[in-house]
Amino acid sequence: MIVGIGIDIVENRRIDENTFNNLKENILTVKEKEVLLTKKGKKKLEYLCGRFAGKEAVIKAIGDKEILNMKEIEILNRENGKPYVILKDYNILISISHEKNYTVAEAIVLKEE
Ligand SMILES: CC(C)(COP(=O)(O)OP(=O)(O)OC[C@H]1O[C@@H](n2cnc3c(N)ncnc32)[C@H](O)[C@@H]1OP(=O)(O)O)[C@@H](O)C(=O)NCCC(=O)NCCS
Numbered sequence: 001m002i003v004g005i006g007i008d009i010v011e012n013r014r015i016d017e018n019t020f021n022n023l024k025e026n027i028l029t030v031k032e033k034e035v036l037l038t039k040k041g042k043k044k045l046e047y048l049c050g051r052f053a054g055k056e057a058v059i060k061a062i063g064d065k066e067i068l069n070m071k072e073i074e075i076l077n078r079e080n081g082k083p084y085v086i087l088k089d090y091n092i093l094i095s096i097s098h099e100k101n102y103t104v105a106e107a108i109v110l111k112e113e
Contacts, residue, residue: 004109006060008053012045012101015052023048027055027070035076049103050083050096051075057107058085058092 015023028036032051039047055070074086075094085092085107093108 001111001113002108003111004061004063006057006107008056008105010049010053010103012049012103023052027052029071029074046098053103053105054094054096057105061107061109
């Protein structure tokens with residue numbers, strides 16, 4: 001059963017070098033930072049924006065501010081690229097998309113009926 005949905009959009013160019021470094025330290029988990037290191041060129045910014053939009057979408061989908069630390073939410077990718085969320089006590093689906101200037105993410109919270 002779906003119990004929550006959340007969506008978020010990030011304008012990529014608003015993430016300047018300073019903001020990039022702050023977000024990297026403040027929102028990425030250790031594993032996400034390892035993945036970021038493998039990204040080159042514009043893929044680096046896309047990756048960070050994807051995690052940021054994704055985590056904002058997850059927080060909206062949960063619907064209250066009980067998740068205060070974005071590092072509690074981990075968004076990784078399967079071998080085929082499909083993203084998935086790891087967050088204690090929650091079953092969450094996520095989708096992320098990048099365009100030249102924007103990144104959007106949508107999250108859905110599921111609960112057993
Ligand atoms: C995977 C695919 C859907 C990504 O779409 P895209 O338009 O290239 O790129 P987008 O920016 O919209 O999406 C990228 C995000 O999709 C997600 N993604 C990647 N592979 C995915 C998959 N197999 N399933 C679901 N989501 C996927 C990721 O979250 C990725 O962002 P991230 O790497 O930052 O996490 C696309 O490449 C694809 O394989 N399409 C199938 C059809 C096809 O091959 N068309 C080409 C010939 S017409």
